[in-house]
Amino acid sequence: MKYAIIGTSWITQAFIDSANTLKDFTLGGVYSRSLSHAVEFASKNNCDYAYDDLTTLAKSGVDAVYIASPNSLHYEQARLFLTHGKHVICEKPAAVWPDQLRELHDLARENGLVFMEAIMMLHQPHLGTVRESLKKLGKIGLARFDFSQYSSRYTAYLGGDLPNIFNPEFAAGCIMDLGIYVVYPALYLFGRPKEIVTRASLLSSGVDAGFTSLFVYEDKQVVLTASKAAESRIGSEILGDRGTMTIGTLFQLSDIGITYLDGKKEPITGGVPRLTLMANEARDFVRYIKRPQESAHELGAAQQLSLDVLETLTEMRRQAGVVFPE
Ligand SMILES: NC(=O)c1ccc[n+]([C@@H]2O[C@H](COP(=O)([O-])OP(=O)(O)OC[C@H]3O[C@@H](n4cnc5c(N)ncnc54)[C@H](OP(=O)(O)O)[C@@H]3O)[C@@H](O)[C@H]2O)c1
Structure with a gap:
């Protein structure tokens, strides 16, 4: 091919x-x-x-x-x-x-x-294990998902340039760029929330440099944060009444472990090199093409999730006041 x-x-x-x-x-x-x-x-x-x-x-x-x-x-x-x-x-x-x-x-x-x-996260072999491991946390009431990574293009923006990633003409900004990486795991792991509240730091170009969203579920809240103007050092976590899952790199669903209430630790998955992450994604793309019938259900579920995520991002942009030209 x-x-x-x-x-x-x-x-x-x-x-x-x-x-x-x-x-x-x-x-x-x-x-x-x-x-x-x-x-x-x-x-x-x-x-x-x-x-x-x-x-x-x-x-x-x-x-x-x-x-x-x-x-x-x-x-x-x-x-x-x-x-x-x-x-x-x-x-x-x-x-x-x-x-x-x-x-x-x-x-x-x-x-x-x-x-x-x-979306690399969806094509990693440990994806199912992470979702299954949530059961070990007991009743989950809260999760905090973050992807804050200082962008060198933010320095350029502050210097007077308008890089594509901060230009509304290209449907850019933090919600569209890093935001997708916090929304995907939230929807994959917990489904769509019944309520969303989003606030963002808007740049004069019209897009956001960072945002906070609260996803309200029947039985839990998920706080999502992302920034292109600052760097987070603490990762993400899912908190249950029996233990806490810590996630080092959310967009890869890697470096994950559980710490139980008594302090006992259980590793779930380590780090994965970017080459392997993307190769897994490309391998699934080729498999979907070569074995359409066998993979139809999997691809259909990925497409539905993709649509759910885009509808969610659209609502977040609306609440944040991020407007793109037609
Ligand atoms: N999965 C991931 O981890 C990941 C990481 C980074 C980016 N991305 C995604 O990849 C996409 C590209 O991101 P990027 O940061 O690489 O973007 P970018 O540098 O702004 O542009 C990507 C390419 O598009 C072309 N391009 C640039 N400006 C253009 C313009 N005004 N009109 C038409 N074409 C233009 C350029 O290629 P030519 O000059 O050769 O035409 C450039 O190499 C985005 O959708 C981003 O979200 C994904």
Whole structure:
């Protein structure tokens, strides 16, 4: 199987390096807005096909595409490739609006194609173990999920630049970027909340630099925080009346352990290298394509979760006052 890539930043290079560890999934096309850059990036990755025109690439002989462009471009680009019969793995968030995502899911289904949002957490072998281990905590009343990572692009923003990630034109900001990584585990582990309260620190560009959300459930509250303007040092935790689960790196669901009330500790899972995390994600994408019937239920559940997350992010943006241009 051959795949193409859109976007030539570090995350695309990480995806290619991870895909290189798989059998039968090779780079067959590179798109960049600049042809000379596409040629250079392709040649660095032993690929002979470079493009500066997306439609030409969509009509080429590749089977699939990995999209890692700024958020606001995902929907149109994914749509273009799906209508040309290509499977799509798209970086998060896969669309800006829930209706766009529904349309992409429908388009993929009608054409017998795979459309998958790239969320590494969902493709790790220890995912089920983490969810099962929640039972050991007893009655869970509270969880705190955080992803606060100072961005070098915040320094650039403060210096007067407008990097894509702080530009509303690209459907950016912290809720759309890091927020997705705290919302995904909340919905995966606990389902959709009955109430959401969100407040954010808005930048003059119009997007948020960080936010706090309270997800209210029948029997628990989950506090979600994320920031691109500060760095957290304490990770995340889920608190039960028998023990507490600590999560070192939430977006990977890694470095997880339980500390019981008597102080006894039980490790659940350690750290996972990024190459392995992304390779697991790419492996599932290939499996969904090669074994559609067997994996239909799994892909359908992932797509439903993706939609639930996007609807949640949309409500959080609304409450936070983050407005994107049409
Ligand atoms: N899964 C993860 O861990 C992870 C990590 C980082 C990012 N991401 C996601 O990956 C996507 C890309 O993020 P990023 O930080 O790499 O974004 P970015 O650097 O702003 O842009 C990514 C690529 O898109 C192209 N691009 C840049 N500005 C553009 C513009 N104005 N119009 C059209 N194309 C443009 C560039 O490629 P060319 O110059 O070659 O055209 C660039 O390499 C986002 O959706 C983000 O959420 C995911």
